[in-house]
Amino acid sequence: MKPAVVLSILGALAGCCFGSLVHAADDSNDTEHAEIQPKCFKQNYYINAAGDMRELHDCRIISGNINIKGYDSDSLDLGSISHIKGSLSVANASSLLRIEGVELSTIDGTFALDTLTSLTSISLPKLESIDTIQWKVLPILSAVNLDKGIKRINSVVMSDTSLTGFSGFNVESLKTLNINNNRFLERIDSSVKEITETLLIAANARNLQVSLSDLTWANTITIKDTSSLNLDSLQVVENSAQFINNRFSELKLPKLKSTGMTLSVINNKQVRTVEFPSLAEVGGGLMIIDNDQVNRVDFFPVLRAIGGAIEFQGNIETSSFKQLKVVKGSAIIKSTSTQFDCNKWMKEEVSGVVRGGKIECGSGASRSTEVLLVDESGDITTGTPGVNSGVADGDHAKQTLARSGSSGSRPSGVGFAAVLLGFGVSWLAMQL
Incomplete structure (x- = not known):
């Protein structure tokens, strides 16, 4: 066959096959543009x-933001x-009872x-993809x-x-999980494995049960006002972890290895069992304060660096850190127990590990505290005794905040815990 004939046949085949593909692509584009009618294509x-909304009822795709006020x-x-390419915002509509979107x-x-x-x-039965849910002040929303x-x-x-449960979010990673002030919310379940910015749970139902059993990594954690907590897989907290005013009887983090900043266990009146068997490093301060049923601080068996x-306060009888090598701030304990041995704690437990701070200890047997001053090289001098008059609940925040300026290299975590105690988390949660 002559070359000219071969080229002619190939040209015909190309025109037939590829031409049809081009037309098919054009048809597809035409269809897509046809679906987005001019009225559906606004920023x-x-x-x-209601009449304004009905004008959009036949739009399958909305290209911009829907703002309803x-x-x-x-x-x-x-x-x-079926698809909103921007955001959907509904606010300040006091007559609105139901929101429905079947497609x-x-x-x-x-x-x-x-x-x-x-x-x-x-009712949004088909909704499965969304960037952010932000629901606030929906006091009777229950379904x-x-x-x-x-x-x-x-x-x-x-x-x-007024929601009673939170579940159904089948994702592995979240930036923020902030659930607060839902007074009937009794259960939070999530399979999330990583929270890259903020985990905050506070001021929900008194009997709230929280299960985040697959969570392995979190940036910042604040857990408040819960009756049970499952963080069995948690290994790393990049910044601070705070457990404040909870009602659970046990706090167990079996796999937690490190926190980048402050670890706070504060005012958990019913907690009896505390376990951190894998925690090796706390990057900021360590605060164990006013947990009435905790009288032995011996639940950090492998902790090496703080x-x-x-700062410890409460009815503490003994304290033990078998592996601790360095504390880069002060070490302060104020116990109400007459059984606590300040001399042993100061001379044997912490004097060899504190660098650049003070060691202060008071027990129920004395109205004053003993004070030692430690420089960065480890040299120790005796300081002026302090007052061991006890700290009333309402004064914790003020005194803790005042001390934070001399509490070591990371005072911000201590200050944050104090603010939480003084003012609660509601304001903070609403700002996130």
């Missing part, structure tokens, strides 16, 4: 009436919308609900239908709702 929608109906129906599967931005005082139910299950989400903030100060 922002501002809606305050002061809505005038008791029902918000999202019609046929909605994806919100690329934030799903924000704020100050909806009559909202009782949300949420997310039947499909959320499979992609970055952050969750839920505050002041980057800030030690």
Whole structure:
């Protein structure tokens, strides 16, 4: 066959096959653009009436943000919308009772609900992909239908709702999990393995049970007002870990190896068992304060280094750190027990490991505290005795905050714990 004929045949085949692919691609693009009608293709929608919302009911894709404020109906129906490429925000709609979106599967931005005082139910049965849930001041919200299950989400903030349970978020990583002031919330379950910014759980139901059994890494942790806690897989806390005002009887972190900043166990009145069998390093301060049932601080068997100060208060009878090599701040204990031996603790337990701080000890047997001053080379001099009058609950925050300036290389963690005690976490949670 002549070369010219071969080229002619190849040209025909190319025109036939590849031409059809080009037309198919063009048809696909035409279809996509046809789905996004001009009215569905805006950067922002501002809606305050049911009629405004109905105009978008036949849009399958919304290209921008839907902002709903002061809505005038008791029902918000999202019609046929399946994909919102921006955010969905609903705020200050006192008449709104229900939010429904039977086709909605994806919100690329934030799903924000704020100050909806009559909202009782949300039904989004196909929703499975979203960047951020931010729900605040939904005081009678009690029913949420997310039947499909959320499979992609970055952050969750839920505050002041009437929800009784939190689950169904099947993701491995979150930036933020902030669940606070949900007075009927009795259970939090999540399979999340990593929280890269903030884990904060506080001021929910008195009998709240928290299970984050797969969590292995977290940046910052604050757990407050819970009755049971499962963090069995947690290995690393990059910054601070704080367990404050809880009602659980045991605090066990069997796999935790290190915290980058302060570790605080404060005012957990019912905790009897505390276990940190794998903890080798605390990058900031170590605070064990006013846990009424804890009278032995011997639950850090492999702890070798503390980057800030030690501060213990309460009915502590004994303290033991078998592997501790260095404390880069002060070591202070004020025990109400007459059985605590300050001489032994100061001379045998901590005098050889404190570098650049003071050692202060008071027990129930004395009204004054003994003080030793230790420089960075380990040389010790006797300091002026302090007052061992005890610290009333309401004064903990003020005195702890005042001490934080001389508590070692990382005072910020100590100060944060003091602020939590003095003012609670509600303000902090609402700012996140």
